[in-house]
Amino acid sequence: MLKAIVIDDELYAREELNELLVESQQVEVIAQCSNAIEGLKAINSLKPDVIFLDIHMPQITGLELLSMLDPVSMPKVVFVTAYDEYAIKAFEDNAFDYLLKPVESSRLHKTLQRIKLINEQKLEQPNYSPIISQKLELIPCSGFNRILLLEPNNIEIAMSEQTGVHLLTDSDKFTASLSLKVLEEKTDLIRCHRQYLINPTCIREIKLLDNGSAEIVTKSNHHAPVSRRYLKVIKDRFGLL
Template sequence: MMRVLVVDDEPLARGGVRARLAAHADVQLVGEAADGVAAIKSIESLRPDLVFMDVQMPGLDGLAALRHLPPAERPLSILLTAYDHFAVGAFEIQALDYLLKPIDDERFRESLDRARAAFRHRVAGEAAPAVYAKRFTVRTGQRIAVVDADEIDWIEACDDYAGLHVGPRVHLLREPLHQLAGRLDPAQFVRVHRSAIVKLDRIAELEPLVNRDCLVRLRDGTPLRVSRTYIDQLNAALAVR
């Protein structure tokens, strides 16, 4: 059971996270806090495994609260914010993810899946490395093809399948995109839309669009739209490469 603390100065925001967590039987809400100072005290006393931490709060903000704790004592963290300029800070404190308000339900589930994977590794031992999929087996007629993760250009959602784009070919993997996302190395792959994941080294250029969306163009010329929900995650991933 993963023990969770929710920190946000807005009661409605805490309630939103609380309601989403209630749908998952393998997590336990152990407490809430409304500011950075209270968050530190709650983390020190409750020892949660995961904290949903609001970034901007009166007084001590969320990033400062996490920096106040020794790295070995920090819980896994998912940052929450209505603003778009804290993404790199999230990676500096090794946050698992960064959710932009208003929170998208699918992004929330994806972040929680990432927390589950990290929690399992932490329980198994602090030194246990994260294990990501390096190859996939896909059925083509009566044959089974092996696709290396390094060969994939991008991945799209196809109902209950994921379409693995390798050059001009598309291999259908019987696995929904949100589940597959948790098995991919975040240093190599980043989600850019609820229906698309891109391999970072395939990105050639970004073109800003209206409403903070943008367009990425891959090295082979493929254009893919990046939604506002994922733009900060993409920018942060590109910044640390």
């Protein structure tokens, strides 16, 4: 049975689609989310086979959410919306399918059958085009019952800890809703350590250590370790010997 997440800011639309999926007896709805931030967290933690995603949502749209997903582990994405003018854009961004509201059970059945056929026979996904890594213009961060959208060039250091991925700016610390891997692929932050990314424009000092590693100091006096593996990459970027 397919594991699915439904993401839609309209409660009635979520419940209606959930009923159709339950009736199909082919899908287990493992989460329902009312916005993109909730959806992103659920996708990263629950690893669904498919997500049913509304396009027109406040703050972060479904199309923007799609661009934040890790292309390597991305589930199949079925857009569900009342606005058919987004269809071409949806397929350009590697959506698996596109359903118009109100969703008809017969049309949903066709989508589920296609997913089942691909999963069972490992066929190449229809309507698939190579993923182009688009740069993120805003990074969603959560905290204190609000959603913050942070510009990537304001980030000096991104680091992965047990409590999540944290972003350091010149004056504050934020918790990102994205993985380090996605941040590395879709921003200008570069890897300096297995658990750290650095904004190269914010580097003010590179302290070389005796063990062959180093430490970066940013313009706001934040510190980040540089492993031996990535030190050469950092040096090459700045033309250092």
